[in-house]
Amino acid sequence: MKAPRTSPWRDIRDAIRGLSHDYTAGPLGRAIFLLAVPMVIEMAMESIFAVVDVFFVLGIFGALRCGRPRSTTSCSSGSPASHS
Numbered sequence: 549m550k551a552p553r554t555s556p557w558r559d560i561r562d563a564i565r566g567l568s569h570d571y572t573a574g575p576l577g578r579a580i581f582l583l584a585v586p587m588v589i590e591m592a593m594e595s596i597f598a599v600v601d602v603f604f605v606l607g608i609f610g611a612l613r614c615g616r617p618r619s620t621t622s623c624s625s626g627s628p629a630s631h632s
Contacts, residue, residue, distance in 0.1 A: 563581070571583070
């Protein structure tokens with residue numbers, strides 16, 4: 549007996565809403581997908597947090613200085629104005 553097909557958008561919506569689902573009753577691919585969607589969203593939010601955190605901790609100029617290849621200044625030092 550085949551499980552009824554659902555659209556990928558409905559699967560994404562169900563995964564985000566956190567609806568109760570029996571992962572042993574349906575297709576394996578759908579179960580993996582429903583478990584993966586929240587993890588992908590969490591990783592995206594964590595990446596955004598890290599970028600915002602760098603700008604708040606180091607300031608815009610400090611973040612730009614750390615991203616420069618072969619930078620002669622240390623990324624852990626104080627404000628960029630103190631190195632003038």
